[in-house]
Amino acid sequence: MYSKILILRFPNTEVQKPLVCYLAKDYGLTFNILKASVLPRREGVMVLELTGTKKNFNLGVSYLKEQGVNVQNASQEVNRDNDRCMHCGACTAVCPTGALSIERPDMAVNFDQKKCSVCAMCVPACPTRSMGILPTTETFF
Amino acid sequence: MSKKKHKINKTYKQINDKIKSGDVVVVTAEEIIDIVRENGPEEAAKHVDIVTTGTFAPMCSSGAVINFGHTQPAIKASKVWLNNVSAYAGMAAVDCYIGATEPCEDDPLNKVWPGEFKYGGGHVIEDLLAGEKVHIKASAYGTSCYPNKYVEDEIELSKLPQATLCNPRNGYQNYNCAVNMTKKTIYTYMGILKPNAVNANYCSAGQLSPLFNDPYYKTIGLGTRIFLGGGQGHVTWHGTQHKPGVARTEKGIPLSPSGTLWVMGDMKQMKPEWLRGISLLGYGCSLAVGLGIPIPILNEEMAMYTAVSDEDLFTQIIDYGVDYPNGKSKSLGQVSYADLKSGTIKLNDREIQTVPLSSYVKAKEIAEILKGWIKKGNFLLGEPQFTLPSE
Ligand code: SF4
Ligand code: SF4
Numbered sequence: 223m224y225s226k227i228l229i230l231r232f233p234n235t236e237v238q239k240p241l242v243c244y245l246a247k248d249y250g251l252t253f254n255i256l257k258a259s260v261l262p263r264r265e266g267v268m269v270l271e272l273t274g275t276k277k278n279f280n281l282g283v284s285y286l287k288e289q290g291v292n293v294q295n296a297s298q299e300v301n302r303d304n305d306r307c308m309h310c311g312a313c314t315a316v317c318p319t320g321a322l323s324i325e326r327p328d329m330a331v332n333f334d335q336k337k338c339s340v341c342a343m344c345v346p347a348c349p350t351r352s353m354g355i356l357p358t359t360e361t362f363f
Numbered sequence: 364m365s366k367k368k369h370k371i372n373k374t375y376k377q378i379n380d381k382i383k384s385g386d387v388v389v390v391t392a393e394e395i396i397d398i399v400r401e402n403g404p405e406e407a408a409k410h411v412d413i414v415t416t417g418t419f420a421p422m423c424s425s426g427a428v429i430n431f432g433h434t435q436p437a438i439k440a441s442k443v444w445l446n447n448v449s450a451y452a453g454m455a456a457v458d459c460y461i462g463a464t465e466p467c468e469d470d471p472l473n474k475v476w477p478g479e480f481k482y483g484g485g486h487v488i489e490d491l492l493a494g495e496k497v498h499i500k501a502s503a504y505g506t507s508c509y510p511n512k513y514v515e516d517e518i519e520l521s522k523l524p525q526a527t528l529c530n531p532r533n534g535y536q537n538y539n540c541a542v543n544m545t546k547k548t549i550y551t552y553m554g555i556l557k558p559n560a561v562n563a564n565y566c567s568a569g570q571l572s573p574l575f576n577d578p579y580y581k582t583i584g585l586g587t588r589i590f591l592g593g594g595q596g597h598v599t600w601h602g603t604q605h606k607p608g609v610a611r612t613e614k615g616i617p618l619s620p621s622g623t624l625w626v627m628g629d630m631k632q633m634k635p636e637w638l639r640g641i642s643l644l645g646y647g648c649s650l651a652v653g654l655g656i657p658i659p660i661l662n663e664e665m666a667m668y669t670a671v672s673d674e675d676l677f678t679q680i681i682d683y684g685v686d687y688p689n690g691k692s693k694s695l696g697q698v699s700y701a702d703l704k705s706g707t708i709k710l711n712d713r714e715i716q717t718v719p720l721s722s723y724v725k726a727k728e729i730a731e732i733l734k735g736w737i738k739k740g741n742f743l744l745g746e747p748q749f750t751l752p753s754e
Contacts, residue, residue: 223477250475308639308651309724312554315562329723346479347555349641
């Protein structure tokens with residue numbers, strides 16, 4: 223499972239086409255639209271989180287580019303919902319950087335954002351879905 | 364059990380009287396360890412009346428019986444969905460059972476592998492507890508007495524005639540430690556297991572876990588009052604797959620999965636932070652259940668049992684790559700919970716990372732909450748009508 227937040231800029235000719243729907247239909251990707259708007263000169267901008275297998279993700283992005291869509295990675299960060307986190311430790315199985323670690327002997331699970339590489343492995347691995355990936359800037363529009 | 368067997372003898376009634384008068388002495392299953400170590404079981408039993416335990420972990424055999432109230436015109440629902448999660452309706456007219464692992468109808472399941480299982484029965488239970496409105500849809504074939512064939516409505520917990528948590532298997536006494544000996548990552552109910560046994564996942568609160576503190580179920584049975592999902596519930600039966608006859612240590616601790624609990628309680632008393640809908644990547648939906656049992660220290664034997672620590676508790680390392688899926692449970696090695704909690708264990712002379720799925724932090728919080736309830740006189744011991752089968 224692979225997930226990234228992307229900023230898509232559609233040239234005004236493409237705005238009408240349901241390109242994003244083809245991502246789901248043809249590439250089995252799921253998407254979560256975080257923001258979308260059509261700018262005055264009719265250029266469309268959309269921020270969405272795209273999730274799927276890494277292979278399909280890359281194929282989907284290539285498809286968008288072929289259609290003339292400008293695709294950019296949104297700068298993003300991973301946050302933990304501390305009210306939801308139950309301090310189980312399941313996420314420590316996948317975190318490659320040690321940003322998520324267990325404090326012993328108390329067994330509390332700590333999240334050190336400075337060590338986080340935003341790989342997003344923990345996002346679907348967390349049973350309570352307490353780890354979330356969000357764009358850090360609000361200046362897309 | 365004959366009275367003469369023990370030097371210290373207390374009854375449930377005596378302890379309950381002490382709870383009512385405010386003189387009761389309660390400690391957690393962590394605190395009793397040193398008390399017994401320093402003073403011996405007899406002194407400990409003289410002084411301590413109750414030891415509280417706790418566990419908070421995914422427990423798949425969980426769910427709730429919901430009576431959603433009669434409609435006008437009346438319906439005998441044969442299919443029911445709550446927030447588009449199917450609930451079993453092969454019961455009386457407006458009763459249904461929402462099971463924790465039932466996924467939402469339009470969930471892609473494992474078609475996009477590994478599936479995310481974002482919403483299921485466990486989440487419905489959590490949403491109800493959070494006071495949220497849940498969409499109900501019920502269909503029926505129609506009868507003379509129940510002519511209605513279709514109902515859609517919103518329900519909320521406070522307005523439901525009845526909602527009873529009914530979990531046929533909770534609080535497993537011990538559980539496997541899972542590794543993956545294959546060359547590919549696998550996604551299991553024991554979490555994500557990386558190839559070549561890079562990580563070993565385990566799921567028990569160890570020394571705080573209820574059934575580790577009363578290994579022969581001498582005080583636990585039908586009527587034992589417990590902390591369940593943030594409210595007070597009861598043990599009603601031995602759980603499914605209850606298997607007391609497995610190999611045990613000298614102290615009576617089972618070396619593999621053993622006893623289980625069937626528990627019930629009124630959902631209207633419960634809280635969403637202690638019943639959490641969860642999503643196990645590539646496996647399915649479930650419910651994390653908060654459970655705590657007070658162990659009455661009726662005698663020095665019970666003091667001794669509750670004094671077990673992680674060094675006394677062992678489990679088996681099982682391969683979930685090939686063995687487990689094929690119905691085999693060959694042990695690749697035995698490890699203690701002290702080892703598991705240290706962060707690494709040895710398997711075939713190699714150090715591997717251990718990963719807990721059960722929250723020790725929350726287990727401890729539950730034992731503390733239960734202790735607080737008892738001390739304040741808000742929780743009396745329930746004397747079991749009979750105890751769980753021990754052989
Ligand atoms: S897996 Fe999720 S709930 Fe468990 S410790 Fe990590 S962030 Fe918290
Ligand atoms: S995003 Fe990656 S590095 Fe950051 S906490 Fe999650 S798993 Fe660790």
